[in-house]
Every structure is written in structure tokens, then in C-alpha cells.
Amino acid sequence: MAKVFSFDDIMKLPGRYRANLINKVSGFKAANLIGTKSKDGQTNMAVFNSVMHIGANPPYLGFILRPTTVERHTYENIKETGVYTINQITTAIHEKAHQTSAKYEREVSEFDAVGLTEFYQDDFHAPFVAESYIKIGLSFQEEQLIHCNDTRLVIGKIEHLILPEEAILEDGDVRLEDLDTAAIAGLYNYYKPEHLGKYGYAKPE
């Protein structure tokens, strides 16, 4: 039996119910940890389900930043230092990764609080997550304020990309399932995707 919600129906739903429902209907989301470090050396890490591909040439990734306490620490550090890391959440660390969404005080490092390990590449200021097979260091590139609800699209340029060499196929493709990559749905649900198929560049006929 199909349930049909109009815009007005959605607006009348209880807040938590609406948040759960609307966060689900767009489908599965990327599961990443964003790592930052303030100028005075305080590290921070938070789970984000909104990391997206913006372009490959040059290589840009984006994420949506909401005006919450947890995400604000990330934003402040990015604006202060210009750099951050995006680190793949594996199924092995997904419970620790989710725990980073708790509202820790600014002087608490989520690396210590949840038991994940800082990793540094050359002199890049921001901490990577050692347990992530895919580690990406970015420099802040651009942000767009989304007027309809005051969230922000934050875009960074890939400065460092670190991943296991054996996971890269001849055509540059990466088998995410061989790297234990998790996915998220909504705010609280974690998944392990099973491969269905790889298809060519589609052509008419």
C-alpha cells in the first residue's frame, strides 16, 4: 500500500520522525571521517555522511556542513588552518566512527575518545585516520552558502591521496568492497555493500 506525503503532510510530522524519514529517502550515503587540527594542536574528528564527488580534473570533493556543535569544530579548524582530511569508514571501525558524532568538548580529541589512531603524511597539518584504507588530504577551495536552509557546501582540492596500491585496478578503478568500505543510510544505519555488477560506458541500443 503506497503512502503519499504532500509537502504539507511532511511539515506536520513530529520533528524526529520527519528527520528520520527525509534522511532516508535519498538513498545510501558515503561513510567518512573528517579529521582536522586547530592551530594550537587540538585534533578533532567527526563522522560525515555527505562527502561527495565534485570533479576529477582537477580533483575536488565536497561535503555539506550543518550548523551543529559537532560539525562546527570541524569547520572552525578548516577555516583556521585551510586543510582537513577525509578518511574512509570501514566496517571494522564503523561503531567507533559513529561514536564521533557525540558532542565532545572542544578540548577532547575524538581520536582518543573513540580509540582511533592519528596518522600524519609529510608536513600536512591535518591528521589522517590510520585505520582507514583510503585517506585523503584536502585544502579548502570554496564554500557555497545554501540559502534555503543556511547549510554550507564546503569544497576541497585533493592534495594527498593514499590508498593500498593493490586495490587499484588497471583502469584506475578501486574495488571498494575489497577495502571493507561501509555505507550509511540516514543518520544511524551502517551497511556493507555487496557488488552486483560493473557496466561499461552506456551507449544507445
Next chain:
Amino acid sequence: MAKVFSFDDIMKLPGRYRANLINKVSGFKAANLIGTKSKDGQTNMAVFNSVMHIGANPPYLGFILRPTTVERHTYENIKETGVYTINQITTAIHEKAHQTSAKYEREVSEFDAVGLTEFYQDDFHAPFVAESYIKIGLSFQEEQLIHCNDTRLVIGKIEHLILPEEAILEDGDVRLEDLDTAAIAGLYNYYKPEHLGKYGYAKPE
């Protein structure tokens, strides 16, 4: 063995290799079909792997639009009529969905070309995909030009949300795996996510 790419290394990669690599490193993506219809009645449907949650209150979804032929038909129809649909790709239809990425002529409807069925809700102008369990009708709300690479973030307001009533849990959550929902990685790989766990709102300790 870790492979480390700097920005300069990435820029020197062959184009297709770079596109495959960079499209993978952000993680899994939502799998959706966007349906539109021109003022003169020509329907269009295209696969998008960039649909994202923007906000629940009010309910907004976004997607990234690249300046390609395939995506341009979608964009032209949205600007012409103000409405479009976002429809969940199930594992059952994922091969047909992928085929919509082929460059069909404007006067070919991808619904006919790949064998999916138009569905209409009330007098909403844009066609939904009958085979999708989750069907969302949106009105154009806002767009942001991303300056670093001339792509666009297109945001719509949810006007209609249609999904099976029995899939909605008491708290508004939707078990995507019970609705056969597929995920995408990169441009060509499709997945069926298996549920790992649902966690509460995280708190320190």
C-alpha cells in the same frame, strides 16, 4: 603497500584513469533516476549518483549537475517546468537504470528506450518511475554555481513523497534494504548493501 598520489601526480594521470580513481575515493553513492518532462510533453530520465540530503525541515534534496549532454536535458526541463522527480534505483532495475546514461537524442524517451514505466501523481507534471519503491516529486528551489569547475548544485523542495507504508518504521525510519535499494560506486559499479547495525544518537562516554 600504500600508494601516495600528490595533487601533481593526480593531474598527470591519464584522463579516464583519473576519473575512475577520483570518482571512487569518496565512497558509496545514492542510486537514483531523475525524471522530467518538457513543456511540449517529451519525457526524459537519467541516472544520477549525486542525490543528497540537504535538509528535513523543510524537506530539501540536492544533486550535482555536470555540463554533459545527458544531464543537460534534465536541467533544461527542470528550468522550463520547475519540477522533476527523484526515483530510487532498486537492484531489480539497476541495469535498465544504468542504460539511461547513454546519450539518447532529445526526442527519445529513456522510459521507452530502457523499458521503465511512467507514473503520474495527481497533476504533477514530471513523470515518476513506476518500478521505484521510493518516488519523490520536487519543485526547483535554488541552484549554486560551483566556481572551481562550473558544475551546479541543484536543490529542490519535496512536494510529493511516495513509498510503501509497510516500509516505514514507528520512528519514521525506512529500512532501505527491505525496499531492494541499490547503491553506486564511481560511475559504473552497482551494489546491494547489507545491514550492519542501527545505532542510537551518540553521546560522550
